[in-house]
Amino acid sequence: xxxxxxxxRNGVDTEKMFATLDLIKAQPELAKFxxxxxxxxxxxxHNRSTIQGFYAAGGEDTTRGEAFxxxxxxPAILLGADEGPNxxxxxxxxxxxCLTTSIVYVAAARKVELTSVESTLTGDxxxxxxxxxxxxxxxxxxxxxxxxxxxxNAPEEKLREVVERASKRSAVYDMVTNGVPVAVxxxxx
Amino acid sequence: xxxxxxxxRNGVDTEKMFATLDLIKAQPELAKFxxxxxxxxxxxxHNRSTIQGFYAAGGEDTTRGEAFxxxxxxPAILLGADEGPNxxxxxxxxxxxCLTTSIVYVAAARKVELTSVESTLTGDxxxxxxxxxxxxxxxxxxxxxxxxxxxxNAPEEKLREVVERASKRSAVYDMVTNGVPVAVxxxxx
Numbered sequence: 001x002x003x004x005x006x007x008x009r010n011g012v013d014t015e016k017m018f019a020t021l022d023l024i025k026a027q028p029e030l031a032k033f034x035x036x037x038x039x040x041x042x043x044x045x046h047n048r049s050t051i052q053g054f055y056a057a058g059g060e061d062t063t064r065g066e067a068f069x070x071x072x073x074x075p076a077i078l079l080g081a082d083e084g085p086n087x088x089x090x091x092x093x094x095x096x097x098c099l100t101t102s103i104v105y106v107a108a109a110r111k112v113e114l115t116s117v118e119s120t121l122t123g124d125x126x127x128x129x130x131x132x133x134x135x136x137x138x139x140x141x142x143x144x145x146x147x148x149x150x151x152x153n154a155p156e157e158k159l160r161e162v163v164e165r166a167s168k169r170s171a172v173y174d175m176v177t178n179g180v181p182v183a184v185x186x187x188x189x
Numbered sequence: 190x191x192x193x194x195x196x197x198r199n200g201v202d203t204e205k206m207f208a209t210l211d212l213i214k215a216q217p218e219l220a221k222f223x224x225x226x227x228x229x230x231x232x233x234x235h236n237r238s239t240i241q242g243f244y245a246a247g248g249e250d251t252t253r254g255e256a257f258x259x260x261x262x263x264p265a266i267l268l269g270a271d272e273g274p275n276x277x278x279x280x281x282x283x284x285x286x287c288l289t290t291s292i293v294y295v296a297a298a299r300k301v302e303l304t305s306v307e308s309t310l311t312g313d314x315x316x317x318x319x320x321x322x323x324x325x326x327x328x329x330x331x332x333x334x335x336x337x338x339x340x341x342n343a344p345e346e347k348l349r350e351v352v353e354r355a356s357k358r359s360a361v362y363d364m365v366t367n368g369v370p371v372a373v374x375x376x377x378x
Contacts, residue, residue: 011233017268024322031317031326035278039285041306044200047289049282051274056266063265068274070259072286076252077245079206079294085240085257087287087361089224090279093238095371096228097261098276100236102319105268117230123369128220130291130360133213137220139357140364146373156377163375168328171319172276175329179368180312182284184335186352188345 012108030057045080098172114152201297234269287361303341
């Protein structure tokens with residue numbers, strides 16, 4: 001029993017984690033993933049994404065028994081009815097979630113037992129850009145602020161190192177800070 | 190009654206929309222918004238964001254009676270238990286939702302009545318980057334593909350113009366394609 005207990009740290013199966021890393025080192029072609037979302041407009045500012053399958057490790061991953069459904073909306077001031085968080089808020093959530101999971105995984109790999117990870121994210125936007133009123137302000141956030149509070153059984157310096165390493169490995173942090181090429185196709189029938 | 194009916198197009202109150210645009214043109218300082226998300230680690234790959242208030246039009250917007258809660262997780266192959274979509278999938282949803290709402294609003298402004306807006310998004314990732322196995326692949330998606338199907342009471346050319354204009358005004362499209370400066374702060378007590 002103690003072996004099983006020792007394997008899990010921060011809720012992460014570290015034995016499985018290191019086995020996964022070894023496998024991907026040995027067979028890099030298994031590292032090619034493709035994530036997907038389908039979205040459907042419902043009415044006004046309300047639309048819904050469905051997320052379930054994805055391609056991973058050489059084949060379609062069908063382990064998810066049910067699809068996730070995510071509703072997006074807008075608040076009244078942006079002409080919606082709060083049908084869900086708005087898209088820019090979803091982006092803040094994606095960033096918070098990715099940094100947090102990265103912190104938890106990096107800590108698990110480095111034998112740091114965390115007791116809490118909390119964060120507050122803010123995104124500043126001049127909505128004249130997105131509303132098309134003025135070309136000068138950009139459409140998206142001018143800047144994003146992330147404030148983490150991380151506690152665990154390690155000295156402050158070690159905890160800060162974990163956050164720094166996690167930022168350097170977070171998929172969404174990379175995308176949000178550096179951008180990603182996006183290709184848009186349209187059909188109309 | 191016919192006046193009220195004419196005001197709404199695609200579920201968007203166009204009278205309110207044009208009044209909002211006029212107001213922001215006249216008082217640009219009202220365009221400064223700040224969106225927020227707070228996130229808390231639960232266990233392993235599971236964390237949860239809470240989204241409710243935001244700053245808009247010169248003050249805190251308190252119109253949302255309840256907070257939105259969003260759970261993020263990872264699938265088994267990425268050491269989680271499917272506690273929610275993963276952070277990179279949330280980013281795809283944020284992009285799909287923002288482009289869709291932009292299409293709906295632009296169409297409403299241009300007197301195009303839409304009958305459907307559907308999209309499929311894919312994000313290609315070599316997970317060696319995010320897992321820290323290899324420094325060569327980037328952490329995030331190498332590319333994102335967006336495939337829209339848009340139908341409505343307008344010729345194909347007009348519908349394509351609406352999508353193009355919407356891409357040029359979408360907040361999340363701007364952020365995902367161009368990147369945003371992100372400042373990370375950490376406290377450990």
